Amino acid sequence: MREFLIQGLLHQPLTEPAPSADDAAIAEVARALADASRRKLGRSLSIREVDAGSCNGCELEIHALNNAFYDLERFGLRVVASPRHADVLMVTGPVTKNMREALERTYAATPNPKWVVAIGDCAFDGGVFAGSYACLGAVSEAIPVDLHIRGCPPDPIALLKGFIALVDSRI
Amino acid sequence: MKSLRDAMSNGRHVEQSRPWPRCVVDHTSWLRAVREISKGHGDMLSLWSDGADVHMAILDHESLQIGIITIECPDGCYPSGAHMHPPALRFERAIRDIYGLEAEGSSDRRRWLDHGRWGVRRPGAGPRPCAAAGDPYDFLAAENAPLHQIPVGPVHAGVIEPGHFRFSANGEIVVRLEERLGYVHKGVERLMVAAPLERAARLAGRVSGDSTVAYALAFAHTVEAALAIDVPRRAILLRALMAELERIANHVGDIGAICNDASFSLMHTHCGILRERVLRTARTCFGHRLMMDRIVPGGVAADLTPEGERTLRALLSEAGKLIPLFMRLYGDTTSLQDRTVGAGFLRPELATQYGCGGFIGRASGRSFDARRAPGYAPYAEFSFPIGAGSEGDVDARVWVRFDEVRASLVLIEQMLERLPAGPLLTENAPASGETLEGAALVEGFRGDIFAWVRIGATGAVERCHLRDPSWLQWPLLEAAIEGNIVADFPLLNKSFNCSYSGHDL
Numbered sequence: 142m143r144e145f146l147i148q149g150l151l152h153q154p155l156t157e158p159a160p161s162a163d164d165a166a167i168a169e170v171a172r173a174l175a176d177a178s179r180r181k182l183g184r185s186l187s188i189r190e191v192d193a194g195s196c197n198g199c200e201l202e203i204h205a206l207n208n209a210f211y212d213l214e215r216f217g218l219r220v221v222a223s224p225r226h227a228d229v230l231m232v233t234g235p236v237t238k239n240m241r242e243a244l245e246r247t248y249a250a251t252p253n254p255k256w257v258v259a260i261g262d263c264a265f266d267g268g269v270f271a272g273s274y275a276c277l278g279a280v281s282e283a284i285p286v287d288l289h290i291r292g293c294p295p296d297p298i299a300l301l302k303g304f305i306a307l308v309d310s311r312i
Numbered sequence: 313m314k315s316l317r318d319a320m321s322n323g324r325h326v327e328q329s330r331p332w333p334r335c336v337v338d339h340t341s342w343l344r345a346v347r348e349i350s351k352g353h354g355d356m357l358s359l360w361s362d363g364a365d366v367h368m369a370i371l372d373h374e375s376l377q378i379g380i381i382t383i384e385c386p387d388g389c390y391p392s393g394a395h396m397h398p399p400a401l402r403f404e405r406a407i408r409d410i411y412g413l414e415a416e417g418s419s420d421r422r423r424w425l426d427h428g429r430w431g432v433r434r435p436g437a438g439p440r441p442c443a444a445a446g447d448p449y450d451f452l453a454a455e456n457a458p459l460h461q462i463p464v465g466p467v468h469a470g471v472i473e474p475g476h477f478r479f480s481a482n483g484e485i486v487v488r489l490e491e492r493l494g495y496v497h498k499g500v501e502r503l504m505v506a507a508p509l510e511r512a513a514r515l516a517g518r519v520s521g522d523s524t525v526a527y528a529l530a531f532a533h534t535v536e537a538a539l540a541i542d543v544p545r546r547a548i549l550l551r552a553l554m555a556e557l558e559r560i561a562n563h564v565g566d567i568g569a570i571c572n573d574a575s576f577s578l579m580h581t582h583c584g585i586l587r588e589r590v591l592r593t594a595r596t597c598f599g600h601r602l603m604m605d606r607i608v609p610g611g612v613a614a615d616l617t618p619e620g621e622r623t624l625r626a627l628l629s630e631a632g633k634l635i636p637l638f639m640r641l642y643g644d645t646t647s648l649q650d651r652t653v654g655a656g657f658l659r660p661e662l663a664t665q666y667g668c669g670g671f672i673g674r675a676s677g678r679s680f681d682a683r684r685a686p687g688y689a690p691y692a693e694f695s696f697p698i699g700a701g702s703e704g705d706v707d708a709r710v711w712v713r714f715d716e717v718r719a720s721l722v723l724i725e726q727m728l729e730r731l732p733a734g735p736l737l738t739e740n741a742p743a744s745g746e747t748l749e750g751a752a753l754v755e756g757f758r759g760d761i762f763a764w765v766r767i768g769a770t771g772a773v774e775r776c777h778l779r780d781p782s783w784l785q786w787p788l789l790e791a792a793i794e795g796n797i798v799a800d801f802p803l804l805n806k807s808f809n810c811s812y813s814g815h816d817l
Contacts, residue, residue, distance in 0.1 A: 142641055142645060144637065145582065145637075145641060146578075155585055190471045191467055192471075192472070192473050192474050192496070194813075195473075195496070195521070196524075196813045197521040197811065197812070197813050198518070198521025198524065200471055200473065201521060201522060201565075201602065203471050204565070205584075205587075205588060205591070207584070208581075208585060209585050210585070210588050220471060222469035223469070224467075235498065237495065237496050237497055237498055237816075238427075238430050238431070239429050239430075239494055239495045239496070239497055239816075240466065240474055240495050240496065243467050243474065243495070247467050268518075269503075269511070269514055269515050270498045270499070270500075270518075272503070273499035273502065273503050274430050274431070274435045274439065274502065275430055275497050275499035276499065294521065294602070
């Protein structure tokens with residue numbers, strides 16, 4: 142373990158630097174999100190994720206937001222364990238009918254003010270699962286949606302950009 | 313397996329089934345086959361229906377051959393085998409939910425995938441409208457003081473898929489866990505009906521996002537078997553390369569997540585970094601981080617450029633250095649070992665009985681790996697070790713995953729050495745005007761994925777069945793948790809990492 146800890150002290154952080162010369166996309170995201178969230182939400186946005194029938198692809202990319210490269214929490218965005226603690230519900234999947242009630246109850250359990258971000262092509266219009274007897278076909282069929290982040294699955298940068306759009310447009 | 317040999321010699325052969333024979337058998341032969349499987353002479357690879365008949369794919373332990381037997385159900389029923397061979401139970405329940413075919417004599421009449429929310433019953437066989445208010449579900453009883461129940465899910469605390477777990481506990485000790493799954497059922501088998509091959513491949517690639525390469529490969533294999541398509545050699549190697557990259561990404565991510573569930577975040581952080589590098593390499597090489605839709609029937613849809621190859625070699629070299637360090641970090645951290653050693657023991661007999669694939673089976677003494685037997689190109693030409701263990705606990709499952717990551721790194725290296733120039737795709741032949749069937753068994757990171765397709769006269773999919781390895785692993789999690797403390801469940805669950813979406817389909 143010692144090597145890993147020493148390495149952690151001696152090496153530069155892997156996190157893409159906030160205003161980065163070599164990766165304009167991440168720098169732009171970091172700057173915009175930091176300004177907007179500090180001004181409007183006091184640097185805090187708690188996010189609760191609900192899988193409403195995704196294939197798990199979107200979840201993998203949401204997980205990636207927490208790795209050292211994207212480090213979601215430096216932007217004041219935090220994934221929380223309960224809808225009671227959340228400002229934002231992040232919903233994936235074409236909303237299977239078997240998950241509809243659970244999604245609605247999670248939405249009801251989230252205190253106001255709250256926003257819903259539908260993530261991935263399935264959450265937008267059912268994606269490849271549209272038309273199935275087992276799916277509603279879009280998150281907006283079950284609960285009001287404030288923002289769609291498209292992609293199959295959207296990559297972590299697309300997810301971060303989406304959250305800026307939410308903060309900029311709604312508050 | 314005598315019954316399988318007899319069935320294949322006496323049963324009615326279905327001519328168009330490739331690469332494995334399919335025979336229609338009678339009631340008696342069906343039950344004889346189940347009995348022999350229950351005695352350990354073979355594995356039940358899958359049990360499924362096309363709406364009219366019920367099929368069972370069997371791996372014969374003696375000959376290591378696969379055969380498919382079929383029972384016709386003109387009266388809407390077939391004999392249940394679950395009382396002899398419990399792994400059949402959930403399959404039989406699912407068949408009843410989708411196609412309305414009854415497994416006669418089954419001891420469990422509860423619905424499995426159908427939660428009473430679809431607004432229809434038996435959607436695969438002349439759907440009958442019904443209310444969508446939801447059915448009550450009778451969890452198995454564990455009664456009397458001091459037992460209490462803990463319901464968990466379907467929405468969980470982490471960023472994970474939905475499912476319900478009902479714990480019956482005596483204080484901290486789990487006495488019984490019962491799973492209720494089906495929350496992410498998307499009706500994939502029905503969406504496959506009449507789907508053109510291109511759409512069907514996209515659907516197959518979205519059955520379980522973490523195994524998108526393995527599913528796309530399994531589906532492509534079935535189509536290529538059915539239509540007798542020869543895949544160009546460069547495509548065969550690129551496919552295998554993608555499959556091994558996917559295996560590495562998932563194992564590394566999961567090893568980190570398992571350690572994180574034991575509150576050892578250092579490993580999680582470092583594994584997260586390596587996983588991200590694998591995904592970025594995948595994007596550089598094939599244009600998509602998870603490599604979705606890159607494998608198509610007939611070949612591949614993305615080529616490896618010289619730049620991609622350089623990035624890939626750099627990744628191999630870095631991962632080759634890091635993995636031994638991770639192994640040391642994992643093995644030398646006693647506080648972590650304290651959580652993983654001895655936790656969630658899966659008895660080898662159960663792994664064998666269920667034909668449990670992947671690292672879960674291999675950590676409990678079952679050496680099966682579909683890349684070796686029945687085997688598929690290009691693996692026969694490479695030498696690679698497969699992970700093995702017999703301790704059957706969380707720790708063993710972690711070590712097997714480490715072994716598999718190392719093996720995959722070596723495999724990719726060998727594949728790059730032998731990668732020839734050449735075409736990437738064999739065009740699918742125009743529709744032949746006859747009905748053709750194909751089947752395949754592909755080793756995903758979780759274990760063997762069984763796939764079966766029937767292609768109609770028009771060239772579109774008529775029926776498709778995709779069996780996730782989790783079907784034969786989920787029931788074992790219920791057994792492995794017994795006697796452990798409730799607080800260890802996330803750790804155990806992560807060490808299995810069964811797919812909800814792949815199972816619920």
